[in-house]
Amino acid sequence: MNMDFILQQILNGVSLGGVYALEAVGFGIIFNILKFSNFSHGAVLTICAYIGFFISTHIVSQMIPALVITAVLGGFIAVLLEKLVFRPIRIKKRPLTYFFVTSITVMMIVQKTFSALWGRYYFPYPEMMKSAVTSFGELVVSKIYLMMLAITAIVLLGLTIFLKKTKMGIAIRAASSDSWAPALMGVDTDFIISLTFFIAGILAGITGFFLGMTYTVTPFIGELMLKGIIAAIIGGMGSLGGGVIAGILLGITESIIVAKVGASVTPILIYLSIFVLLLVRPQGISGKLYAVKA
Amino acid sequence: MLEVKDLVVTYGGITALHGISLKLQKGQIVSIVGANGAGKSTTINSISGMVSPKSGKILLDNESLITKPRKIVNRGVVQVPEGRRIFPSISVYENLILGAYRIKSKKQTEKSLEKVYSWFPILKERGNQGGGTLSGGEQQMLAIGRALMSEPKILLLDEPSLGLAPLIVLEIFELLQKLNNEGLTILLVEQNARKALSISDYAYVMETGRIVAEGEGRLIMDDPVVKRAYLGGTE
Numbered sequence: 001m002n003m004d005f006i007l008q009q010i011l012n013g014v015s016l017g018g019v020y021a022l023e024a025v026g027f028g029i030i031f032n033i034l035k036f037s038n039f040s041h042g043a044v045l046t047i048c049a050y051i052g053f054f055i056s057t058h059i060v061s062q063m064i065p066a067l068v069i070t071a072v073l074g075g076f077i078a079v080l081l082e083k084l085v086f087r088p089i090r091i092k093k094r095p096l097t098y099f100f101v102t103s104i105t106v107m108m109i110v111q112k113t114f115s116a117l118w119g120r121y122y123f124p125y126p127e128m129m130k131s132a133v134t135s136f137g138e139l140v141v142s143k144i145y146l147m148m149l150a151i152t153a154i155v156l157l158g159l160t161i162f163l164k165k166t167k168m169g170i171a172i173r174a175a176s177s178d179s180w181a182p183a184l185m186g187v188d189t190d191f192i193i194s195l196t197f198f199i200a201g202i203l204a205g206i207t208g209f210f211l212g213m214t215y216t217v218t219p220f221i222g223e224l225m226l227k228g229i230i231a232a233i234i235g236g237m238g239s240l241g242g243g244v245i246a247g248i249l250l251g252i253t254e255s256i257i258v259a260k261v262g263a264s265v266t267p268i269l270i271y272l273s274i275f276v277l278l279l280v281r282p283q284g285i286s287g288k289l290y291a292v293k294a
Numbered sequence: 295m296l297e298v299k300d301l302v303v304t305y306g307g308i309t310a311l312h313g314i315s316l317k318l319q320k321g322q323i324v325s326i327v328g329a330n331g332a333g334k335s336t337t338i339n340s341i342s343g344m345v346s347p348k349s350g351k352i353l354l355d356n357e358s359l360i361t362k363p364r365k366i367v368n369r370g371v372v373q374v375p376e377g378r379r380i381f382p383s384i385s386v387y388e389n390l391i392l393g394a395y396r397i398k399s400k401k402q403t404e405k406s407l408e409k410v411y412s413w414f415p416i417l418k419e420r421g422n423q424g425g426g427t428l429s430g431g432e433q434q435m436l437a438i439g440r441a442l443m444s445e446p447k448i449l450l451l452d453e454p455s456l457g458l459a460p461l462i463v464l465e466i467f468e469l470l471q472k473l474n475n476e477g478l479t480i481l482l483v484e485q486n487a488r489k490a491l492s493i494s495d496y497a498y499v500m501e502t503g504r505i506v507a508e509g510e511g512r513l514i515m516d517d518p519v520v521k522r523a524y525l526g527g528t529e
């Protein structure tokens with residue numbers, strides 16, 4: 001392996017990994033506060049991949065405004081889901097499996113509906129900067145990947161600042177260890193939960209847009225969220241930072257293996273290594289082991 | 295100032311409070327004592343809006359206080375919950391900041407923080423530590439400090455002495471008296487009846503969802519029935 005090859009794959013891998021990182025955080029932030037694996041995140045992601053297509057072909061063709069609109073809509077879709085589907089379960093104090101099963105159901109409904117309605121069509125995003133490349137010496141990088149990487153970094157940084165420096169952000173983090181007590185401090189817990197879904201929805205919107213733009217939009221695009229879930233698990237459930245690191249490592253590993261042994265074997269190798277990793281270190285990278293899961 | 299009238303609370307089919315009434319005057323320390331399951335936490339949680347009563351009234355300055363928890367905090371009634379409920383996932387400093395959630399002005403938050411630090415210097419020292427790393431006594435101080443961050447008029451405390459060493463309990467109770475001297479009105483729920491009664495202006499004794507005795511703190515301590523049941527015999 002020469003140096004350039006490795007650098008090239010790391011660069012590709014980091015942009016790909018950034019997308020996994022966004023997924024891991026969107027998935028993890030809901031897990032932290034409500035303690036269930038939210039597969040409906042994939043549903044929001046799927047819907048947003050289509051919305052992103054619609055907006056960038058019919059409304060604005062520049063990437064940034066189209067992305068922002070898609071992301072905000074993603075946020076609202078997630079809030080709507082929370083209010084319509086998850087809040088009733090929460091109010092009735094149902095066991096965690098209800099949330100889990102419901103979130104899978106939402107994912108399936110979205111997938112099947114989109115398959116039935118639009119499964120036969122192609123939805124190519126406009127070219128935008130798809131073909132543009134920049135080169136650093138021997139390295140060739142597509143501008144779109146650099147752009148994605150920059151946006152991912154900005155979004156994650158912004159989210160970190162929000163969670164650390166604002167009262168609402170602190171309330172979200174507090175509620176992830178105790179959802180009863182924040183109300184005693186005057187926190188509107190229902191609002192905080194909606195806000196968390198809004199954030200997750202924004203992340204799903206961005207990922208849906210990125211995936212739609214770089215792959216093909218299909219009803220099954222939400223399944224790519226699985227990589228994000230894996231990143232969240234490897235990162236250590238409950239640790240958003242761990243999820244980000246794991247997402248990026250996963251992206252790099254994947255890029256290198258794909259380039260070396262081909263795309264068909266890669267998933268098998270990846271899943272096998274995750275299997276082994278979790279046997280060796282069940283607490284993930286961050287080292288927090290969470291008992292309550294669904 | 296605060297008045298509870300004929301409060302009935304049920305959990306599913308079980309009645310936890312069978313119509314209790316109590317009063318809290320401005321500047322007083324009033325305590326509720328009673329054994330496990332008497333309904334003390336239920337009472338305090340009803341006042342905080344965490345439990346919805348089936349019937350009865352809760353009045354603050356003659357206006358109904360039966361509303362959402364955050365509106366109750368806004369009206370200056372704040373609870374220090376049983377078991378302290380420190381958030382382990384955020385730092386000591388952030389726990390305090392969360393206590394000032396309803397305060398919008400940064401300057402006022404700073405002022406509250408300075409005040410709380412002056413009561414509990416240890417919290418300033420421990421500021422960056424995770425809330426879960428504190429000792430029991432420090433956690434109780436943090437829980438009280440966190441509640442004081444929003445500058446309440448009435449502080450509700452649910453068993454602040456729970457699980458603490460006698461010396462720490464003494465410290466906490468002295469502190470409550472100091473806060474009271476500075477004008478804070480206090481409703482104190484305790485199983486540690488003797489301690490609570492000794493600092494109270496007035497006290498209620500609860501038993502299975504009913505108030506079975508009430509009176510001035512020191513007087514009720516001498517009540518033979520109360521003595522036998524709650525103070526572990528004679529002293």
Ligand SMILES: Nc1ncnc2c1ncn2[C@@H]1O[C@H](COP(=O)(O)OP(=O)(O)OP(=O)(O)O)[C@@H](O)[C@H]1O
Nearest residue numbers: 305308310328329330331332333334335336337485
């Ligand atoms: N969330 C709940 N669901 C059902 N029953 C409850 C609930 N909370 C309390 N109870 C019941 O209501 C009664 C009063 O409980 P409460 O917690 O108010 O008592 P307490 O005086 O605070 O007791 P302790 O000293 O143990 O804290 C008990 O019988 C209890 O089992």
Ligand SMILES: [Mg+2]
Nearest residue numbers: 334335336376
């Ligand atoms: Mg209690």
